[in-house]
Amino acid sequence: MTMAVPNGPHLENSGSLTGHILAQGWSDETSNGRSTAKVMVIMAIVLGVVVMLGVIAALAAGDTFSNLFDGLLNG
Template sequence: MPVSNPAENSGSLTGHILAQGWYDAPVEQRRGNLKVILAMLIVLGVLVTVSLVFVFTVGSSFTDMLTGK
């Protein structure tokens, strides 16, 4: 495998990895990460909303049950 930079051909594992090179991800792939983050935020928002609705509607019943009222 040809190596463009002889300093990266030191015989070590790190040199071998550096000699492999990296390519820039296409723009479409980077936008995919944005979609994943957006989906995770939406799911987190839904979970928080459901939790708050549960606490406000049933929370007092649990408090009464634990305090013995």
């Protein structure tokens, strides 16, 4: 059984789900400049923390390997 749908300028009748969703006519939401800036600041802070943790881990690992090999070679 089929249902008759009036043809309008925004109707899509190819049968695809994507076409149906896109044909609903929802407008694009504009993002607020402050929320984008807030996200960028938070991402920069998180990136800085991750880089600092990486540097600390690299320095700790370097000292550990230096002490290990010095003990093996000198011992």
